[in-house]
Amino acid sequence: MTPAAITALRHKDLLGIADLAADEISLVLDTAEAMKEIGSRPIKKVPALRGKTIVNLFFEPSTRTRTSFEIAEKRLSADTLNIAISSSSVVKGETLADTALNLEAMNPDMIVLRHSSSGACHLLARICRSAIINAGDGMHEHPTQALLDAFTIRERKKRLAGLKVAIVGDLLHSRVLRSNIHLLTKMGAEVWVCGPPTLIPTEIRRFGVRATSVVEEAVRDADVIMLLRIQLERMEGAFFPSLREYFNVFGMTEKRLELASPDVMIMHPGPMNRGVEIASEVADGPYSVILDQVHNGVAVRMAVLYLLAGGSEHEAAA
Amino acid sequence: MKRLLKGGRVIDPGNGIDGMHDVLIDGDRIVRVGRDIPVEGVTVVEVPDGYVVCPGLIDIHVHLREPGQEHKETVASGTASAVAGGFTAVACMPNTTPVNDNANVTAYILAKAAEAGLARVYPIGAVSRGSKGELLADIAELKAAGCVAITDDGHPTASALLLRRALEYAGMFGIPVIEHCEDQSLKGDGVAHEGFHAASLGLRGIPGACEALGVERGVLLAELTGSHFHVAHMSARASLRAVRKAKEAGIRVTCEVTPHHFTLTDESLLTPVAYDTNTKMNPPLREAADRDAILGGIVDGSVDLIATDHAPHHYDEKNVEFDRAPFGIVGLETAVPLSLDRLVHSGLIRLPRLVELMATNPARVLNLPGGTLSEGAPADITILAPDLKVRIVANALRSRSKNMPFDGWELRGSVAATMVGGRPVFVNPEASIRL
Numbered sequence: 001m002t003p004a005a006i007t008a009l010r011h012k013d014l015l016g017i018a019d020l021a022a023d024e025i026s027l028v029l030d031t032a033e034a035m036k037e038i039g040s041r042p043i044k045k046v047p048a049l050r051g052k053t054i055v056n057l058f059f060e061p062s063t064r065t066r067t068s069f070e071i072a073e074k075r076l077s078a079d080t081l082n083i084a085i086s087s088s089s090v091v092k093g094e095t096l097a098d099t100a101l102n103l104e105a106m107n108p109d110m111i112v113l114r115h116s117s118s119g120a121c122h123l124l125a126r127i128c129r130s131a132i133i134n135a136g137d138g139m140h141e142h143p144t145q146a147l148l149d150a151f152t153i154r155e156r157k158k159r160l161a162g163l164k165v166a167i168v169g170d171l172l173h174s175r176v177l178r179s180n181i182h183l184l185t186k187m188g189a190e191v192w193v194c195g196p197p198t199l200i201p202t203e204i205r206r207f208g209v210r211a212t213s214v215v216e217e218a219v220r221d222a223d224v225i226m227l228l229r230i231q232l233e234r235m236e237g238a239f240f241p242s243l244r245e246y247f248n249v250f251g252m253t254e255k256r257l258e259l260a261s262p263d264v265m266i267m268h269p270g271p272m273n274r275g276v277e278i279a280s281e282v283a284d285g286p287y288s289v290i291l292d293q294v295h296n297g298v299a300v301r302m303a304v305l306y307l308l309a310g311g312s313e314h315e316a317a318a
Numbered sequence: 319m320k321r322l323l324k325g326g327r328v329i330d331p332g333n334g335i336d337g338m339h340d341v342l343i344d345g346d347r348i349v350r351v352g353r354d355i356p357v358e359g360v361t362v363v364e365v366p367d368g369y370v371v372c373p374g375l376i377d378i379h380v381h382l383r384e385p386g387q388e389h390k391e392t393v394a395s396g397t398a399s400a401v402a403g404g405f406t407a408v409a410c411m412p413n414t415t416p417v418n419d420n421a422n423v424t425a426y427i428l429a430k431a432a433e434a435g436l437a438r439v440y441p442i443g444a445v446s447r448g449s450k451g452e453l454l455a456d457i458a459e460l461k462a463a464g465c466v467a468i469t470d471d472g473h474p475t476a477s478a479l480l481l482r483r484a485l486e487y488a489g490m491f492g493i494p495v496i497e498h499c500e501d502q503s504l505k506g507d508g509v510a511h512e513g514f515h516a517a518s519l520g521l522r523g524i525p526g527a528c529e530a531l532g533v534e535r536g537v538l539l540a541e542l543t544g545s546h547f548h549v550a551h552m553s554a555r556a557s558l559r560a561v562r563k564a565k566e567a568g569i570r571v572t573c574e575v576t577p578h579h580f581t582l583t584d585e586s587l588l589t590p591v592a593y594d595t596n597t598k599m600n601p602p603l604r605e606a607a608d609r610d611a612i613l614g615g616i617v618d619g620s621v622d623l624i625a626t627d628h629a630p631h632h633y634d635e636k637n638v639e640f641d642r643a644p645f646g647i648v649g650l651e652t653a654v655p656l657s658l659d660r661l662v663h664s665g666l667i668r669l670p671r672l673v674e675l676m677a678t679n680p681a682r683v684l685n686l687p688g689g690t691l692s693e694g695a696p697a698d699i700t701i702l703a704p705d706l707k708v709r710i711v712a713n714a715l716r717s718r719s720k721n722m723p724f725d726g727w728e729l730r731g732s733v734a735a736t737m738v739g740g741r742p743v744f745v746n747p748e749a750s751i752r753l
Contacts, residue, residue, distance in 0.1 A: 122593045126591075138641070139520030202523060
């Protein structure tokens with residue numbers, strides 16, 4: 001079923017993919033195509049968000065996502081402001097609600113928030129008139145990552161519906177996983193998730209996915225394989241014995257890749273642990289689209305910013 | 319002064335009374351329950367048809383926060399909340415600042431309660447000094463000062479050995495050990511019930527097994543020591559199973575459940591407001607299968623009593639990220655409407671069982687003087703208006719804190735009036751009764 005074409009999002013904020021309908025996801029992806037063209041011009045700037053103020057409020061370290069948002073904002077001519085606050089200083093400093101109220105008092109149009117607590121964006125959205133864009137909240141969602149992943153898949157495969165997508169890694173702590181599950185299942189993909197049972201969230205099947213701890217089963221005939229970062233400190237929580245053992249059991253090697261579809265795409269939201277969740281030969285190999293993901297991230301974020309800013313005053317690619 | 323509560327349905331499960339009776343009060347004592355008591359020389363209070371006169375309700379799990387956390391609640395505001403909720407007595411938890419681990423703190427709480435002159439207050443002492451889980455508190459001293467039980471509530475007793483000793487030692491005084499049942503390693507930094515909704519919202523989970531392990535530990539130690547073990551705020555179906563088995567085996571174990579655990583499920587984490595910190599409590603709101611099991615326990619008698627775990631927190635403390643917010647909600651003023659609406663009007667139980675759960679059994683479990691309308695008993699009486707509809711308004715609560723997820727709820731069943739020692743301490747202006 002093709003969703004009816006729409007021209008605007010039905011939300012003030014982008015808190016998660018869970019809130020979006022399939023037609024809204026398609027709208028973002030279609031808009032991103034137009035945005036991508038802007039990035040290939042000699043003058044990579046359009047006036048779409050001229051006069052709009054966007055605050056990038058990052059409570060967690062981030063290189064890729066923050067930079068990507070900032071470039072996207074600049075290409076749309078928005079006035080941007082970066083605030084990086086280490087989460088540890090929050091303990092003695094002001095509350096998130098007070099930080100939000102203070103920023104709000106300066107009347108920004110949008111706040112892009114990265115925070116270590118799940119639901120931090122919901123808290124801001126309840127307080128603020130500004131549009132809140134979730135740039136990753138705790139273990140909850142990272143919607144722009146899922147959108148850029150979908151954009152990258154769609155660009156290659158020309159569709160999302162019917163594709164077998166295997167997501168392998170630390171499922172439990174991953175916001176990328178949750179956003180991707182919501183997006184891919186809404187768009188009709190067949191999603192398999194795989195990891196050690198200690199890192200699989202409770203009742204994962206209720207999300208409409210297949211779950212397995214046998215990596216070969218997950219990647220067999222897969223059109224897309226997404227690897228999720230294994231954090232070194234998880235060993236302390238006894239989630240798995242060692243990085244070496246993780247790599248042996250779950251690591252994406254060329255040999256395992258042979259089971260997948262011949263034109264499989266290898267994706268990773270970064271940052272990668274080479275030799276843990278992914279072998280270097282695979283990360284740098286012919287099937288890898290990892291840098292395409294980063295490249296597309298700018299266009300997708302431009303699309304999100306443009307649409308949430310109310311987007312119809314200016315022509316997208318004017 | 320003699321007062322006659324005339325009319326109304328009198329329910330006193332301890333004495334097997336359920337019918338149209340009058341209750342005669344002289345001063346602070348109950349004189350008689352019966353029909354056609356002469357009205358000469360007494361002040362007559364007409365109790366409307368459909369209202370219920372019962373022993374004063376008792377909430378044995380309340381955090382009054384005083385001393386030390388008066389910004390959340392005081393003994394005065396907490397007992398005002400209690401009487402407005404139909405409770406004539408509350409037992410208060412020792413996790414104050416300082417901890418109620420000695421007679422001075424106990425005496426301070428009792429002095430504040432006397433000053434407030436509202437609900438009766440029965441302090442509960444700490445198991446260990448400072449609730450640090452190392453040395454036993456001076457339990458004889460606590461008991462002599464007025465403590466009716468011991469607990470390190472907020473946390474489980476630190477070790478099986480300490481819990482064993484506490485049970486043995488408290489057994490000497492005939493007081494129970496109340497346990498916040500939880501395996502702390504399994505809880506980790508969990509903030510919500512481990513299930514679909516926590517997984518979806520990216521919240522760290524606390525499985526039901528975490529509580530059940532604590533229940534099993536306590537049950538085994540109650541069997542070993544022969545002492546009375548009381549399970550606080552039981553939420554998981556596996557805990558209920560353990561309690562049932564223990565009771566069948568004749569082990570001295572009792573348990574309580576809260577209105578929020580029998581009303582809500584973990585779906586409240588998501589809707590109507592996602593990440594509402596007023597849905598964060600410990601134990602967490604469980605999944606439907608647990609909630610339904612708890613309702614089953616209320617129906618079949620496995621659950622001994624209802625207690626609120628009234629846990630006031632200041633607005634500022636709750637207005638933070640979900641994982642940073644403190645656990646707990648206030649419950650004194652919503653317990654009766656929730657219980658009547660969700661248990662009685664839903665057809666699960668009848669009114670006498672509710673009175674048993676909220677008055678008779680709380681008094682028995684902590685060996686308190688109330689919970690009965692027997693001749694000579696204290697005239698602690700709650701009058702219920704089971705069909706009076708009420709709209710819960712957080713900002714209208716008497717409690718100093720407003721942290722609860724029931725704001726705006728419309729429920730059927732309310733408190734009409736509350737009397738402590740023969741003295742009216744609360745009359746609901748919406749009810750058709752004047753005292």
